[in-house]
Amino acid sequence: RMNWKQYHRLEDIDGFLEYLSKTYPAIISVNSIGKSHEGRELKVLRISNGNPSNKAIFIDGGIHAREWISPATVTYIINQFAENFDEESEDIKNLDWYFLPVMNPDGYEYTHMSDRLWRKNRRPGVAGRGCSGVDLNRNFGYRWGGKGTSSSSCSEIYRGPRAFSEPESRAVYEFFQKSAANYVAYITYHSYGQYILYPWGYENAVPPDYEDLQSLGDKMAAVIQSTGGDYYSVGSSSKLLYPAAGGSDDWAKSQGIKYSYTIELNDKGRYGFVLPTTYIENVAKESLAALRVLAAQVNKE
Numbered sequence: 001r002m003n004w005k006q007y008h009r010l011e012d013i014d015g016f017l018e019y020l021s022k023t024y025p026a027i028i029s030v031n032s033i034g035k036s037h038e039g040r041e042l043k044v045l046r047i048s049n050g051n052p053s054n055k056a057i058f059i060d061g062g063i064h065a066r067e068w069i070s071p072a073t074v075t076y077i078i079n080q081f082a083e084n085f086d087e088e089s090e091d092i093k094n095l096d097w098y099f100l101p102v103m104n105p106d107g108y109e110y111t112h113m114s115d116r117l118w119r120k121n122r123r124p125g126v127a128g129r130g131c132s133g134v135d136l137n138r139n140f141g142y143r144w145g146g147k148g149t150s151s152s153s154c155s156e157i158y159r160g161p162r163a164f165s166e167p168e169s170r171a172v173y174e175f176f177q178k179s180a181a182n183y184v185a186y187i188t189y190h191s192y193g194q195y196i197l198y199p200w201g202y203e204n205a206v207p208p209d210y211e212d213l214q215s216l217g218d219k220m221a222a223v224i225q226s227t228g229g230d231y232y233s234v235g236s237s238s239k240l241l242y243p244a245a246g247g248s249d250d251w252a253k254s255q256g257i258k259y260s261y262t263i264e265l266n267d268k269g270r271y272g273f274v275l276p277t278t279y280i281e282n283v284a285k286e287s288l289a290a291l292r293v294l295a296a297q298v299n300k301e
């Protein structure tokens, strides 16, 4: 079955989600929120004690195909909550958790079969000219088309023909539009660099409540360091990295979700995207510790 000593194919991840929903039907459900270009289901797993007054947190992974530590971390967190829900803290139990471990399943499979360093989705190129793939993290609809994006289909940061042109990003958009949940946090796991990033990404500016995002980010970084020893830097993504418009974090923030973060997992460049499997458990454990800090904070507010 599932373990965190290797990186898994999509089939194993999907099977793991279905297994959990069958094993813990009282608290776990799995729903497909749409299909990728190549027809793969986009599966969201929900964990909830069913209390209608719960706040909600949405977590995704695998926006970028080659960042394998991201889906591995999301599934690790799911497993911890699912297998020990009764013993979990009240902070965890009193939230509704939504997980999309692999937002870009076509790209993810492509990195397993053909090109380990593929980043984008697998939108087919126009016959005879152009290239395949849209960068899903340039395709979200807040300030779409701005800095750090490209109109060229051959670019690694191709934004697509229009905002939410891709079935994968559109499915997330529609999921949020339809959902009645009260989202207070959005976390998207990427790699690499060890950063806790908050909006804005589209340009060097910060939202009015950025001090709250910085201070919670600092607390998460502190608990990560005390848990597994890794150092994460905290700041706005435009400042710490580079401006890049159309990211999912900016869009979530624009929808009023207060604590919107992109977490760039390990490492700092030694192995980069090709992080050895021996790192998975420590990285995931650190991220889980950070999530507990987040859960405590949103329950306090």
Ligand code: 0X9
Pocket (backbone or CB within 6 Å): 064, 067, 137, 190, 191, 192, 197, 200, 201, 202, 237, 238, 241, 242, 243, 244, 245, 246, 247, 248, 249, 250, 262, 264
């Ligand atoms: O460039 C990205 O999409 C992210 N870095 S990565 O190396 N994983 O590709 C950073 C995204 C930060 N957020 C925004 N720019 N909105």
Ligand code: ZN
Pocket (backbone or CB within 6 Å): 063, 064, 067, 190, 191
């Ligand atoms: Zn990424």
